[in-house]
Amino acid sequence: MDTLGKLFGSQARVKILRLFLLNPEEAYDVPMVAEKSKVSLSEARRELTLIKNAGVVNTKSFTKEIPSKKKNARPKRKRVSGFQLKTTFPLLSSLKSLIVSETPLNRDEIVRRFKGVGKIKFLAISGIFIDEPEARVDVLIVGDDLKKRLIENVLRTIEAEIGHELSYGALETSEFLYRVSVYDKFVRDVLDGRHDRVIDKLMVE
DSSP states (O other): OHHHHHHHTOHHHHHHHHHHHHOTTOEEOHHHHHHHHTOOHHHHHHHHHHHHHTTSEEEEEEEEEEOOSSTTOOOEEEEEEEEEEOTTOTTHHHHHHHHHHSOSOOHHHHHHHHTTSSEEEEEEEOGGGTTOTTOSOSEEEEEESOOHHHHHHHHHHHHHHHTSOOOEEEEEHHHHHHHHHTTOHHHHHHHHSSOEEEEESSOOO
16 A cells, blocks of 8 residues: 555555546535545545546535434535545556555564454455455454454555445454354355354454
8 A cells, every 4th residue: 555655656545536437426525535545634625636637537426314413313415525436537447456465464563453352263355365255254253352343444444545344353262162063154155155264263264
């Protein structure tokens, strides 16, 4: 990601481009882009103006849910102006190949990111990390004393960098081994599917 940031002149630009390239059917307004890409509103506004002028995105009107300030009240729906990927952009294929094919995190970095979420015994990546669209999850974490909130915080940060929502599973070691023993479908789908074991202290086949 650092290399692309230098080439494109902005890490924020790379994050935002990833968001649109990996979610071509979605529309986002400025606050949504800022939140999902974890950049400031001013950065989001500046970069969106630039990539719109370059012809990568179009303006798009869509309905957005606005959370109510009143407790337990239903969110309101409001028509807002946002942006959507321009699928007819002539350099779209080349841009996607460059931006999306660059893996933002290597194995060592993934291990570092999840350090502190618990005593990890098994960590596998699949899905978007290894271009396996049929995978059940992008990340499976197995360990003891897992801190779900910390895991989710790490995942949200990674999502902002890669531009795509991640699916994951987090299981305590005892539950994982039990599921393996009874041939649980979810666990078997992950283990039998294509995946990369970043951490494997359990050696389960």
